[in-house]
Amino acid sequence: MPLTLADCMRLDAQDPGHTHWAQMGDRFDPGTPGTLYFDANSIGPMPRTAPLKMQTVLQEGWAKARRRSWNEHDWLAQPRSLGASIAHLIGAGSNDVRVTDTTSINQYKLLRYALSVAAPRRVIVLEHHVFPSNRYVAEAIARDHLAELRFIDDASQLSAALAPKDVAVVALSHVDYRSSTRLDMAELNRSIRAAGAMSLWDLSHSAGAVAIALRQSDADLAVGCGYKYLCGGPGAPAFLYIHPRWADAAWPAIAGWMGHADTFAFEPTYQPGTGADRFLVGTPSVLANAAFSAAAQLWEEVDPVDLDQRHSSLTDTLIQLFDEQCAAWPLRLLSPRNHVQRGGHVALQFEGASALAQALVEQGVIVSSRKPDALRWGIHPLTTSHQQLWSAVQVLRQLLTSGSWQDARFERPMV
Template sequence: MQSLDRAHCEQLDRDDPLAFARDRFHLPEGVVYLDGNSLGALPKATAAHVDQVIRRQWGDDLITGWNTHGWVDLPKRLGAKLAPLIGASEDEVAVCDSTSLNVFKLLSAALSLRPKRKIILSDIGNFPTDLYMAQGLAQLLGRDHRLELVRPEQVLDRIHDDVAIVMLTDVDYRTGRRHDMAAINARARDVGALTLWDLAHSAGAMPVELDRHGCDFAVGCGYKYLNGGPGAPAFLYVARRWLGAAQQPLFGWFGHAQPFDFDTAYRPRDGIERYLVGTPSVIGMAALQCGLETFDGIDLGQLRAKSLALGDLMIRLVAQECGGTGLGLASPADGRQRGSQVSYGHNHGYPIMQALIARRVIGDFRAPDLLRFGFTPLYLRYQDIWDAVAVLKTVLAQEEWRRPEFNRRAAVT
């Protein structure tokens, strides 16, 4: 196979149909940012819009902003904006709360639809907060519910008629391995089980087809590929067939049918709005709105094609430039089985990543030994991958990771 060089990567950038989208983001000069799967970059429009919400809408209009600026409708309005990115109808999505709270709400709703079944099925690669929420809910219910974990490749075979709900993350946060969503949904449907998908590492990085694949419930966060900023509001999806049948357990003011009647008894709203709880975070939603607008005019097929090409390029360049350095590919080599990231295992993964960050190549580390590199197709260039691998090669060859400051663990890895 012919060796690649930086000129080849620059040509790929010139041919990139999504190259224009990079101008929608503030990207620090000299930084190669490969951590958009943890926190998306700042859209250029965000600061001005949030400032306008704070200074004019809040500052000048005060509480009238709930009506004059439609703050009260933000959960549903942003849900409708987000829906096409995940293959849902506008009335099936709401932006609200955090991913963890949304998991709790939807998991509880799903279990209420299958009262005779006790098993919540997941895999050992699922994100811990989802597993913690399942454990906490099972303990709270006190009705012999239990979380059962299997290896990712065993999920499909374990779906039997004793399972109430299959709760999975579409893309494994450590390795980038993708589940076969369509096959798992079909199997669950055949045995009467429900599905709950976490789209934290999918939404905004690739097309997701919740409705077409027959998903029941889904959640996701707003601060990764959706570029909504740190702590951005999350979202939830409920298939239309369950909107009237399922009831979430947190009876909050904004989920009430007539919140400004101030009834002392709870009556849920119709539709997706019954999954709202408290007052929406208006400033956080203003930032997320700008993140969602970065997808205006973006072809999701081209987005996925670039995501795959960036990952394939990194795998090929690491093999070409960093052979014999102890790096082991932890992600699927076949892009069709991979999300928008590539992970490598190394015995000194943490200090290697710190040395890369010191050289302004920003990825992240996931225990026990994974260097994780995320690819956000809207703003990442092919030449960025070349530059990142060149720095990785230097860090490994010069053993820069041995420096004491790179071996001190920070609170966030």
């Protein structure tokens, strides 16, 4: 039996876990009226308390307390406290995560750290199709003669790449930014560790969308975006994770005062702080952290198992709606059908993906596209409803039926 709107409404009314999804959704700003958001893979929704949190930092912190805020509002502790708030979502110990800098910078810091720990091994293994910034960061390290790069087409080639026993670190995207394919972290970590190498996972397209078990699957290092599913706000600081077994194994590549064992001793020489603290570099972005803290407060209440189930229900529903209602058009599911092999978004392959995405955005269905032909639907489990999926698919059908997405005004590229 094909899914109906009533089925979608029934699914929305169910709360099989501990989280009350409708109430959780109400704690986020709904955005522009009449608009349906499927872009959590780019910028996650805004918690309603974010403006007040920022306003408080501006008024109470900056305007009034100023320098004293570092003590009175504990601004320096934010990278640690925000990290602790999201640690359970990624299966990490609460002291093993820091919220700081950007994903690309954290990728650099942890690649360099792995190279130091694993010396004299100096090979970095990467997938060809990895998010470009991760690749650029590794290329620059190699250009400085600090590493050699070994590319694989996909994870099936990993064993061969690990065979020479010279690999320091394997840097993998947990979820591919185009297709949303999710790798089996536990299984790959076993091969990586058995070969004496370290793993570095990019969780940008999984953290805050699906459950992640970093410790249980024995991951060594991880990074991820703060502005996507984690809802930290545009340009939010990213996060990094380090397994405690490596926490005090080497100096960080960027030794800054915030990562010093005693920042305010102003010692002439560097002493790394303990554990993940050493990866802090400079003064935290207090305003950005204020926005992030609104989401962090909500994440503390979210059970990752519930989150995962909700995401699975939503994305399975979306795929079923595509199958049942869009079979007449050349849209192909690019993402795996099985939820454990899928990340935050559902991707469709369509030759006119960029134009169709823009036509959908004009109709208030906010999706994104990635070259050459991926149409991405980023599903946020805290704010998306099954009913919204139904409505969005009706708009998609109307555009495909009328062919209006082929209009010349949709030819310009969109970010």
